[in-house]
Amino acid sequence: MENVIVKFKDFLKSHNFLWSKEREIITEQVIDNDYHFTADDLFIQLNQKGKNISRATVYRTLDLLEKSHFVSRIQMQSGKHLYEHIFGHEHHDHLICQECGKIIEFQCEGIEELQKKVALENNFRMTGHCLKIYGICSDCQKKKETKNESEREGE
Amino acid sequence: MENVIVKFKDFLKSHNFLWSKEREIITEQVIDNDYHFTADDLFIQLNQKGKNISRATVYRTLDLLEKSHFVSRIQMQSGKHLYEHIFGHEHHDHLICQECGKIIEFQCEGIEELQKKVALENNFRMTGHCLKIYGICSDCQKKKETKNESEREGE
DNA sequence: TATAAGATTGAGACACAATCACAACTAAAA
DNA sequence: TTTTAGTTGTGATTGTGTCTCAATCTTATA
Ligand SMILES: [Mn+2]
Ligand SMILES: [Mn+2]
Ligand SMILES: [Zn+2]
Ligand SMILES: [Zn+2]
Numbered sequence: 001m002e003n004v005i006v007k008f009k010d011f012l013k014s015h016n017f018l019w020s021k022e023r024e025i026i027t028e029q030v031i032d033n034d035y036h037f038t039a040d041d042l043f044i045q046l047n048q049k050g051k052n053i054s055r056a057t058v059y060r061t062l063d064l065l066e067k068s069h070f071v072s073r074i075q076m077q078s079g080k081h082l083y084e085h086i087f088g089h090e091h092h093d094h095l096i097c098q099e100c101g102k103i104i105e106f107q108c109e110g111i112e113e114l115q116k117k118v119a120l121e122n123n124f125r126m127t128g129h130c131l132k133i134y135g136i137c138s139d140c141q142k143k144k145e146t147k148n149e150s151e152r153e154g155e
Numbered sequence: 156m157e158n159v160i161v162k163f164k165d166f167l168k169s170h171n172f173l174w175s176k177e178r179e180i181i182t183e184q185v186i187d188n189d190y191h192f193t194a195d196d197l198f199i200q201l202n203q204k205g206k207n208i209s210r211a212t213v214y215r216t217l218d219l220l221e222k223s224h225f226v227s228r229i230q231m232q233s234g235k236h237l238y239e240h241i242f243g244h245e246h247h248d249h250l251i252c253q254e255c256g257k258i259i260e261f262q263c264e265g266i267e268e269l270q271k272k273v274a275l276e277n278n279f280r281m282t283g284h285c286l287k288i289y290g291i292c293s294d295c296q297k298k299k300e301t302k303n304e305s306e307r308e309g310e
Numbered sequence: 311t312a313t314a315a316g317a318t319t320g321a322g323a324c325a326c327a328a329t330c331a332c333a334a335c336t337a338a339a340a
Numbered sequence: 341t342t343t344t345a346g347t348t349g350t351g352a353t354t355g356t357g358t359c360t361c362a363a364t365c366t367t368a369t370a
Contacts, residue, residue, distance in 0.1 A: 211329080211330085214327095214328065234326085234327075235327075
């Protein structure tokens with residue numbers, strides 16, 4: 001993933017931003033996170049490694065990583081933002097379990113195409129989208145079933 | 156829309172919540188808003204009408220209206236929540252202009268069906284979803300064009 | 311290398327939506 | 341009327357995320 005560092009450097013240079021030790025450390029930590037994380041997760045991870053980088057710099061760098069499309073940001077219902085790096089990842093959307101919080105990723109070419117169609121029909125120049133499907137994952141469905149069974153027995 | 160009041164009353168009763176003057180006033184004000192609004196918009200509207208209901212009660216009642224499916228809540232990128240009543244409205248999703256903030260509603264049966272398919276494939280019991288398409292509306296596209304033209308002339 | 315211009319950083323203050331605790335109040339049932 | 345449990349307003353509090361600004365760093369240029 002050295003490649004990513006190089007590309008991010010290029011992005012910064014071409015937009016008159018500078019490279020810095022802090023941005024390097026943060027980017028490396030982002031690469032280490034193979035799943036969804038919050039800005040504060042990252043801040044704490046860095047702290048635990050003895051890297052004393054301020055919250056503000058973490059937020060600022062995540063903004064830059066988002067603008068350069070190395071990271072994507074998802075708004076959760078709770079109001080929190082989750083980030084995920086998208087180096088080598090293909091675009092995907094999310095199923096979110098309202099019981100346990102689990103996030104399942106999926107890709108659906110049909111939905112992607114229909115979105116483009118909708119945008120076109122509305123003379124809308126689409127730059128991005130966000131699709132979240134809420135519900136209950138299979139594990140939590142099972143848990144609920146067994147819970148209901150044992151309750152019935154208990155009566 | 157008296158009907159809505161009755162149904163909301165029924166919902167409350169069947170869940171051991173009580174009816175109150177405040178809940179009635181808030182629900183009426185929600186009905187009056189035919190478009191997207193924030194909890195604070197509603198609070199201010201009520202205040203201007205001389206109805207001194209606290210913010211906390213506005214938030215609490217909107218929660219109940221959401222739980223009873225009379226209102227839906229949309230999380231915006233800014234972090235704010237928008238509400239809209241869905242009495243008589245059919246389900247729809249949103250195109251959001253990142254230039255002017257305009258929100259365009261759309262319905263796409265194909266997307267709805269594909270989401271059900273995705274959920275099924277993942278043994279996921281879908282309870283809802285949220286699709287936002289971001290981009291630039293046709294008005295703002297035009298504005299940008301004319302701006303670019305005049306800039307070219309000026310040079 | 312020295313200098314200058316401009317970008318970045320850290321610390322903590324700040325903004326803001328939303329939630330909470332709790333005492334006073336109110337609705338509903340008996 | 342009494343009892344019980346739900347509701348309300350107030351104001352404090354939380355939790356993300358942003359902002360300010362002096363000190364520091366990066367880069368380009370001489
Ligand atoms: Mn993901
Ligand atoms: Mn809408
Ligand atoms: Zn689950
Ligand atoms: Zn627009």
